[in-house]
Amino acid sequence: MRRAPLRRRLALRxxxxxxxxxxxxxxxxxxxxxxxxxxxxxALVATMxxxxxxxxxxxxxxxATSAVRVVVEAGEREGTDGGVKITELPWDxxxxxxxxxxxxxxxxxxxxxxxxxxxxxxxxSDPGGAVEHDxxxxxxxxxxxxxxNAVLSDGRFFDAGHDGRGDPVVVLGRYAAERxxxxxxxxxxxxxxxxxxxxxxxxxxxxxxxxELLDAVVLPMGTADxxxxxxxxxxxxxxxxxxxxQLIGSQAALAVAPNDPELLNVDVPPAPGSLRDEVSxxxxxxxxxxxxxxxxxxxxGIANITLLSVMERISEIGLRRAVGATRRHIANQFVxxxxxxxxxxxxxxxxxxxxxxxxxxxxxxxxxxxxPGLAAVAPFLGALIGLVAGTYPAWRASTIEPIAALRGG
Amino acid sequence: xxxxxxxxxxxxxxxxxxxxxxxxxxxEQGEQDQxxxxxxxxxxxxxxxxxxxxxxAVRDINLTxxxxxxxxxxxxxxxxxxxxxxxxxxxxxxxxGTYLLDGVDVSELSDAKRSELRGERIGFVFQAFHLLQxxxxxENVELSMLYRRIPRRERTKRAxxxxxxxxxxxxxxxxxxxxxxxxxxxxxxxxALAAEPSLLLADEPTGNLDSGNADAVLDVFDKLxxxxxxxxxxxxxxxxxxxxxxxxRIADGTLTDEVAS
Ligand SMILES: Nc1ncnc2c1ncn2[C@@H]1O[C@H](COP(=O)(O)OP(=O)(O)O)[C@@H](O)[C@H]1O
Ligand SMILES: [Mg+2]
Numbered sequence: 001m002r003r004a005p006l007r008r009r010l011a012l013r014x015x016x017x018x019x020x021x022x023x024x025x026x027x028x029x030x031x032x033x034x035x036x037x038x039x040x041x042x043a044l045v046a047t048m049x050x051x052x053x054x055x056x057x058x059x060x061x062x063x064a065t066s067a068v069r070v071v072v073e074a075g076e077r078e079g080t081d082g083g084v085k086i087t088e089l090p091w092d093x094x095x096x097x098x099x100x101x102x103x104x105x106x107x108x109x110x111x112x113x114x115x116x117x118x119x120x121x122x123x124x125s126d127p128g129g130a131v132e133h134d135x136x137x138x139x140x141x142x143x144x145x146x147x148x149n150a151v152l153s154d155g156r157f158f159d160a161g162h163d164g165r166g167d168p169v170v171v172l173g174r175y176a177a178e179r180x181x182x183x184x185x186x187x188x189x190x191x192x193x194x195x196x197x198x199x200x201x202x203x204x205x206x207x208x209x210x211x212e213l214l215d216a217v218v219l220p221m222g223t224a225d226x227x228x229x230x231x232x233x234x235x236x237x238x239x240x241x242x243x244x245x246q247l248i249g250s251q252a253a254l255a256v257a258p259n260d261p262e263l264l265n266v267d268v269p270p271a272p273g274s275l276r277d278e279v280s281x282x283x284x285x286x287x288x289x290x291x292x293x294x295x296x297x298x299x300x301g302i303a304n305i306t307l308l309s310v311m312e313r314i315s316e317i318g319l320r321r322a323v324g325a326t327r328r329h330i331a332n333q334f335v336x337x338x339x340x341x342x343x344x345x346x347x348x349x350x351x352x353x354x355x356x357x358x359x360x361x362x363x364x365x366x367x368x369x370x371x372p373g374l375a376a377v378a379p380f381l382g383a384l385i386g387l388v389a390g391t392y393p394a395w396r397a398s399t400i401e402p403i404a405a406l407r408g409g
Numbered sequence: 410x411x412x413x414x415x416x417x418x419x420x421x422x423x424x425x426x427x428x429x430x431x432x433x434x435x436x437e438q439g440e441q442d443q444x445x446x447x448x449x450x451x452x453x454x455x456x457x458x459x460x461x462x463x464x465x466a467v468r469d470i471n472l473t474x475x476x477x478x479x480x481x482x483x484x485x486x487x488x489x490x491x492x493x494x495x496x497x498x499x500x501x502x503x504x505x506g507t508y509l510l511d512g513v514d515v516s517e518l519s520d521a522k523r524s525e526l527r528g529e530r531i532g533f534v535f536q537a538f539h540l541l542q543x544x545x546x547x548e549n550v551e552l553s554m555l556y557r558r559i560p561r562r563e564r565t566k567r568a569x570x571x572x573x574x575x576x577x578x579x580x581x582x583x584x585x586x587x588x589x590x591x592x593x594x595x596x597x598x599x600x601a602l603a604a605e606p607s608l609l610l611a612d613e614p615t616g617n618l619d620s621g622n623a624d625a626v627l628d629v630f631d632k633l634x635x636x637x638x639x640x641x642x643x644x645x646x647x648x649x650x651x652x653x654x655x656x657x658r659i660a661d662g663t664l665t666d667e668v669a670s
Contacts, residue, residue: 007558014555025543319539322500323604324528324556326521402500406535407491 010329019336023344026309030341033305036298037345037385038352041378043294045353046360047287049370053361067269068104069209070249072097072236072256075265087263088232091221093256094143097236100251102244107144108233109210112137112224117194119217121180135176137193138216139224139233145171147237148207155185155202158220166226171202173214180217191217196227210237245269295385298345302389306338310397317397318405331398338390339383346382350375447512448608448639449474449497454506456492466492467662470506474608479634480641481653482664489662490643494612497641499527511607528556532601536613538593540585546572546596547581553604564603571603572596575629591622598629602638609633611642615649627652 010018023030072093076086090096094106119135144150145157153174162169170191172182182189182200190197198219207213224230236256240248249268253261310317317330354375361368454470457463467489474480484490495501496508499515508516510530515523532553540549550568559567572581575595585593594614601609611630615623631652634640642653650656658665 007556010555011561014561018555021544021548315537315539316541319541320552320556321524322498322527322533322539323553323600324524326524326556328521329524329556403495406495406500406539 008326008328009332015332015336016340018333019340022313022333022337023340029305029309030344033302033341034345034348036301037295037342037382038298038349040291040293040295040298040385041346041349041382042352042356043349044288044291044381045350045370045374045378046356047291048374049353049357049368050360051287052369052371053357053366068240068242068245069269070238070240070245070252071267072238072252073234073265073267074232075263085260085263087257087260089234089236089256089264091225091233093233093236094141094147096255097238097248097252098143100248100255102241102248103238104241105143105146105239106236107141107147108221108236109141109144109213110139110221110224110230110232110234112139112219112228112230114193114228117196119176119180120192121182122192135179136212136216137219137224138213139219139221139230140213141221141233144210144237145204145207147239148209148213149239150207150213151205153203153205154183155200157202163220163222166222167220168196168198168223168227169201169220170198171204171218172200173204173212173216173218174206175215176217177203193217295381299385299389302338302341302345302386303392306334306341306390306393307396309337310334310393310400314400314405317400318402321402321405327398330400331394334394334397335387335390338393339386342386342389343379343383345386346379349382350378353378445475445477447473448476448478448510449641450507450509450512451496451503452507452509454496454503454508456489456496456501457504465662467496467659467664470496470664472657472664474639474641476607476639477634477637478639478655479630479653480655480657481650482641482643482657482659483645483647483650484659485645488659490645490659491612492662493659493664494610494641494643497608498531498533498610499523524556528553528604530607532604532606532609534594534597534601534609534611534614536616538585538590538597538617540593540596540600542584542586544585545581546577546583546585546588549585549596550600550603553600557604567603568599571599574602575599589622590618591625594618594622594626595629598626598633602633607639609638609640611640613644614642615644615646623649 009015072089074087074089076084089108091108094108097103097106114137119137142157142159142163150157155171157171158167158169161167172180172191177183177200180191182191182203185200185202189200191200192198198217204213204218219227221230221233236252238248238252245268249266253264253266257264320330320333354370357370358368360366449472451470451472454467454472455465456467457465470493482490482493492501496503499510503516506516507514510526513526515526518526541552544552547565547568550572551564554564554567569578569581572578575598577592577595577599580588580592580596585596588596594617598609598614614630615626618626627649630640630642634654640653642649644650
């Protein structure tokens with residue numbers, strides 16, 4: 001006979017076809033239903049995207065040069081007797097740390113008090129019109145330039161010979177050179193600090209740290225000591241091998257001042273990994289919580305409106321039961337409809353979230369960073385929310401008695 | 410056609426006596442009765458709805474419908490017609506009594522099994538049409554085969570053929586909203602027929618139609634009856650019921666056979 005038995009489950013194509021038709025029947029309703037999920041998923045994607053982007057920017061600032069910089073400075077501590085103990089950096093601090101494995105370059109730095117002497121480009125002491133400058137004077141050991149990645153535009157740095165002999169030579173920072181009217185060193189120009197002449201042997205164009213060097217006249221440590229009675233270096237700049245900063249940071253104080261290592265301040269860059277993790281965890285926890293809340297609201301929205309839709313479509317349910325649909329068929333249809341709604345919401349939300357991430361990044365001048373997996377997973381997260389949200393309304397739909405559903409309608 | 414009033418008193422029978430066409434044993438007699446199979450056999454069926462007081466929607470129904478028969482059940486509003494149709498169509502279960510559909514006792518079957526039988530054996534036509542507004546005429550007709558193991562292509566073909574049979578070949582891709590009431594009811598009939606039921610149940614099929622459209626629908630029933638379909642049409646309208654070749658009256662939930670002239 002031509003009797004075709006019942007299907008326990010519809011073919012996927014039929015099920016999806018019915019669900020899509022059911023969903024598409026009320027487009028404005030659909031927009032309303034997906035709204036919560038769209039907002040939730042968009043918030044989630046955007047916040048995670050912005051979180052990733054932001055932590056990308058933060059970790060981007062810890063570039064190769066910052067990650068290898070260790071600075072040691074003299075410090076003071078309250079002693080056990082209540083007095084204050086002060087430690088000075090030794091003159092040979094740079095040599096001491098240079099022995100540590102992992103140190104690429106090290107040099108000391110100090111500001112020099114020149115007792116009111118003005119720095120001038122020419123030896124004129126014309127009381128009327130001579131141009132006097134407030135150019136700061138600094139001192140460095142020969143290794144300082146390498147330690148801060150200083151680059152010369154002309155000439156050379158001083159060396160251990162100049163330093164040891166206390167030669168009257170200087171290296172000028174580029175801004176100091178401009179103000180003093182020095183642009184070349186091949187003619188061995190002189191500058192004056194007070195009445196003392198110094199030969200300019202080099203001009204620094206740039207440095208990755210200690211940018212104050214660019215404004216200053218830099219003397220060798222030995223010269224500053226013999227001419228101006230400098231007490232001790234103010235700071236020790238260390239450039240380490242890549243990845244050695246943490247290690248050197250823990251060893252430097254002991255190497256420099258074996259007797260009172262705890263009196264020195266050692267400035268070490270944060271471990272890049274831990275920093276990025278901290279920032280992104282902080283940011284993401286907040287953002288995920290917000291997105292999760294939006295999704296909860298979205299899920300409730302789907303549940304609510306699907307339930308409303310079930311009540312509106314009671315006569316359709318009755319008809320489907322009359323043409324042979326089982327309770328399970330009815331439940332499946334409503335669950336799949338709400339999965340489709342969730343999926344659509346997730347799809348639109350993911351797109352909106354990606355757009356928001358890109359938009360905010362562009363406005364902030366950031367490089368947008370977004371895990372593509374996140375955007376791909378989002379619609380399925382939406383579908384999952386649809387599944388969960390649709391379960392109760394679908395169950396309700398399946399319990400509606402056909403005679404109740406067909407009466408009157 | 411026979412006016413019903415003069416017959417009322419003469420056909421009222423003692424409900425315990427054996428009426429000629431109800432309560433027969435069709436297992437054997439059906440063979441002799443022009444070789445006709447029994448499609449429906451209800452024995453002592455009651456349906457009560459809980460409430461205070463309890464509502465006895467139908468009481469002690471004994472009804473037999475043979476294959477190819479065109480039966481009408483006529484009665485005033487509230488007399489239990491829809492309740493009886495729901496019982497016949499497996500949309501509802503009797504509170505008391507036995508119901509054999511195509512010889513199978515369906516009272517005790519599971520809900521899923523009853524759904525299967527319903528989709529397979531029974532076609533419904535309702536007063537309110539129950540078409541899905543947002544689906545095309547063709548899709549509405551295909552719906553009656555959706556839950557059956559019929560390939561998609563076959564469903565479409567059968568839906569088109571059936572629409573052709575009810576004279577709606579030219580409305581296949583239309584939306585039901587654009588059709589007249591009579592056309593909508595013919596779509597609903599096509600939907601019921603496409604699943605090739607052994608019994609077509611119609612509840613006030615002309616209730617929402619003007620007389621012209623009602624006649625068109627009744628003409629379709631006549632034609633289907635001519636083709637051998639088993640039909641049970643429920644109505645409060647005597648004019649509609651006179652189209653059938655056998656009439657049964659229902660009043661206050663109780664059924665009485667009426668002898669057609
Ligand atoms: N689900 C129900 N609960 C309570 N009473 C009902 C229910 N369905 C029908 N009835 C009652 O049963 C009687 C018969 O109803 P029905 O079969 O719909 O009559 P008809 O279709 O002949 O107008 C009516 O009195 C009606 O109020
Ligand atoms: Mg009724």
